[in-house]
Amino acid sequence: MCGIAGIIGADPNDRVDPAEVHEMCQTIVHRGPDDEGIYTHRRVGLGMRRLSIIDLSTGHQPIHNEDKTIWIVFNGEIYNFPELRARLEGRGHSFYTSTDTEVIVHLYEDAGSDCVQELRGMFAFALWDEPRQRLLVARDRFGKKPLHYAMSNGRFLFGSEIKALLAVTPELRDIDPQALWSYFYFGYIPDPQTAFRSIRKLPPGHLLEFSDGRVTTRQYWDLPTYGVYNPKSEEECLEDLEHRLSEAVKIRLISDVPLGALLSGGVDSSTVVALMSRASSAPVKTFSIGFRDQDFNEANHARLVAERFKTEHHEFVVEPDFGPVLEKISHHMEEPLSDDAILPTYYLCQMARQHVTVALSGDGGDELFAGYDRYQVERHRSAFEFIPSWAGQFYRTQLFSRLPVSVYGRRFLFNITLPYADRYVDNVSCLPETRERGVFSEDFLRVADTFAPTSSLYVGCLKSAPAGDRLSQLQHLDIKTYLPADVMTKVDRMSMAHSLEVRAPILDHVFAEWVTRLSPRWKFRARQPKYILKKLAERLGVPRSVLYRPKQGFAVPLVHWLKNDLKRGLLDILTEPTTLSRGYFNPHGLRQLIQEHLRGRRDRSAELWTLLVFELWHRNFLARETITGGRGTAVASALDGSETGRARALSPASAG
Numbered sequence: 001m002c003g004i005a006g007i008i009g010a011d012p013n014d015r016v017d018p019a020e021v022h023e024m025c026q027t028i029v030h031r032g033p034d035d036e037g038i039y040t041h042r043r044v045g046l047g048m049r050r051l052s053i054i055d056l057s058t059g060h061q062p063i064h065n066e067d068k069t070i071w072i073v074f075n076g077e078i079y080n081f082p083e084l085r086a087r088l089e090g091r092g093h094s095f096y097t098s099t100d101t102e103v104i105v106h107l108y109e110d111a112g113s114d115c116v117q118e119l120r121g122m123f124a125f126a127l128w129d130e131p132r133q134r135l136l137v138a139r140d141r142f143g144k145k146p147l148h149y150a151m152s153n154g155r156f157l158f159g160s161e162i163k164a165l166l167a168v169t170p171e172l173r174d175i176d177p178q179a180l181w182s183y184f185y186f187g188y189i190p191d192p193q194t195a196f197r198s199i200r201k202l203p204p205g206h207l208l209e210f211s212d213g214r215v216t217t218r219q220y221w222d223l224p225t226y227g228v229y230n231p232k233s234e235e236e237c238l239e240d241l242e243h244r245l246s247e248a249v250k251i252r253l254i255s256d257v258p259l260g261a262l263l264s265g266g267v268d269s270s271t272v273v274a275l276m277s278r279a280s281s282a283p284v285k286t287f288s289i290g291f292r293d294q295d296f297n298e299a300n301h302a303r304l305v306a307e308r309f310k311t312e313h314h315e316f317v318v319e320p321d322f323g324p325v326l327e328k329i330s331h332h333m334e335e336p337l338s339d340d341a342i343l344p345t346y347y348l349c350q351m352a353r354q355h356v357t358v359a360l361s362g363d364g365g366d367e368l369f370a371g372y373d374r375y376q377v378e379r380h381r382s383a384f385e386f387i388p389s390w391a392g393q394f395y396r397t398q399l400f401s402r403l404p405v406s407v408y409g410r411r412f413l414f415n416i417t418l419p420y421a422d423r424y425v426d427n428v429s430c431l432p433e434t435r436e437r438g439v440f441s442e443d444f445l446r447v448a449d450t451f452a453p454t455s456s457l458y459v460g461c462l463k464s465a466p467a468g469d470r471l472s473q474l475q476h477l478d479i480k481t482y483l484p485a486d487v488m489t490k491v492d493r494m495s496m497a498h499s500l501e502v503r504a505p506i507l508d509h510v511f512a513e514w515v516t517r518l519s520p521r522w523k524f525r526a527r528q529p530k531y532i533l534k535k536l537a538e539r540l541g542v543p544r545s546v547l548y549r550p551k552q553g554f555a556v557p558l559v560h561w562l563k564n565d566l567k568r569g570l571l572d573i574l575t576e577p578t579t580l581s582r583g584y585f586n587p588h589g590l591r592q593l594i595q596e597h598l599r600g601r602r603d604r605s606a607e608l609w610t611l612l613v614f615e616l617w618h619r620n621f622l623a624r625e626t627i628t629g630g631r632g633t634a635v636a637s638a639l640d641g642s643e644t645g646r647a648r649a650l651s652p653a654s655a656g
Helices: 018-026 081-090 101-118 162-168 177-186 234-253 267-279 299-308 323-333 342-353 373-384 389-402 410-416 420-427 442-448 456-463 470-480 482-496 509-517 531-540 571-575 587-598 605-625 635-639
Strands: 002-008 035-041 044-050 070-078 121-129 134-139 148-152 155-159 206-211 214-219 259-262 285-291 312-318 358-360 501-503
Touching: 002 018, 002 070, 002 121, 002 162, 018 035, 018 044, 018 162, 035 070, 044 070, 044 121, 070 101, 081 101, 101 121, 101 134, 101 206, 148 162, 155 162, 177 442, 177 605, 234 267, 234 509, 234 531, 259 267, 259 342, 267 299, 267 531, 285 299, 285 342, 299 312, 312 342, 323 342, 323 482, 323 605, 342 482, 373 410, 373 420, 373 470, 389 410, 410 420, 420 456, 420 470, 456 470, 470 482, 482 501, 571 587, 571 605, 587 605
Parallel strands: 259 285, 259 358, 285 312, 358 501
Antiparallel strands: 002 044, 002 155, 035 044, 070 121, 121 134, 134 206, 148 155, 206 214
């Protein structure tokens, strides 16, 4: 596991300074504290920071082919590299390391950019082909590993994290107001957007080529058609599921360093731990987070699983006193991300790293096996589709904005009168543009109104899903959007903040393709989400009390904390002059939102947390990466040079 970065000059006469590549690498030392490697040759500069997992002695990167005409920097793990290596050696390729990285170089020699099709694992890599003067960049199928890129003065730059690019190209600091508007809507910034106008993320399952000064991207993988395979019996389905998931877990146990598991106490991680225990000769090390608020505490369930499989178990209780930690988190995230599970994920990875270097997780189970509560919410709300479309449109356009915000059912009626696709997207949004406009300043709304509807991308993705049933369509949307931009980003940043590698066997692409083809009746059945996965977990010995209980999720008790423990301090940040002077928020609407929550009229913790995280990002990341008073420090700066530049510039005076 590593962090990578690099620069490709505009033309063959350019010279990349190794000091620049080193400066980029220094920003991501936390991703790879064990080693640094840099290769520069004329206009090419490749750099990496290494966290040693496999081949501790000879795995130094960048790695090259036999005649040193092809070079690569790589972040991730390729689990099928032993088989690939044996095949490549049979074709006459010579290896000088025992790493999985070198396999990619020789695969590329044989298959070109199609080499990525044979890789089974998580990865982001950049490969320089000297004879062709071409850079090939790739990201794994589910976006487990990040890859950012930008063009600046004809040069192509890439990095595992945004801060690597900003270190050598400060001109890329301009923030993107449309991306921030997406954040307020969804609580994360979807691929390929970033918070910065000129920096992009390479989407999951995509390749990028830089040649002759041009950047081209293409998709190399997608999920197959949903629901086309229906096993003859439950036993047949269980046998196949057990075999495939066991194999996905087993190949992820390859490591030359200590390995454990992140155990939340839910179905997914408990199943992974059960399979790990069966495949391991020694007790599995497991790690869990708890809360004193029992409504959110899954530590007891995790402890039951640990006792059942005789693991070496470790626990940590999170207290609502984490101001300094939030500062670190918002700096590591680089972009605002309102997923409150980021807090326990940070503490969990911190604790695990004290004992292991690699940990397996249960990520992906909710998306692949239809475990989210919102899927059931959508099933229930579809019962209101008898409401005539004209009546729903009349309510949303003529009545909704005129009703006092204190009226109960106001937002619910708005949601259930929407068409199916819009209803789901609206239901999973944080601060939807059509319902929560009062929180934002008139100036920011004027800018936002020039953008295409934020929901349009998601509605389009939902409608184009390769699925004939609604449940599969919803799963497809979440796998394409929420999973990489929220879940995978959160896990990557929080684990890498502690130099911990996290592996997700449920998101093995071979296994995931099989689950995708599986009929939805095996995923949601008899009012049970994750039906067949729970049956497998039960067969493996996971206690029934863990499997058949209300879903809690890996979240924190924000609703209580924002009324009590965090009421003073963090929550007050939202109404400080510094926050309001940025020009994004309407002070009256913001205070109204806060009071509505504190008085107990509605649970507004999700919305308040979204706004708070945004301000903390401004203070703890953006302020560090920008010159005080320079571009990127206010909404007005973000508008310079855009088609919305005619909008009135925001200032502390106009913000109120």
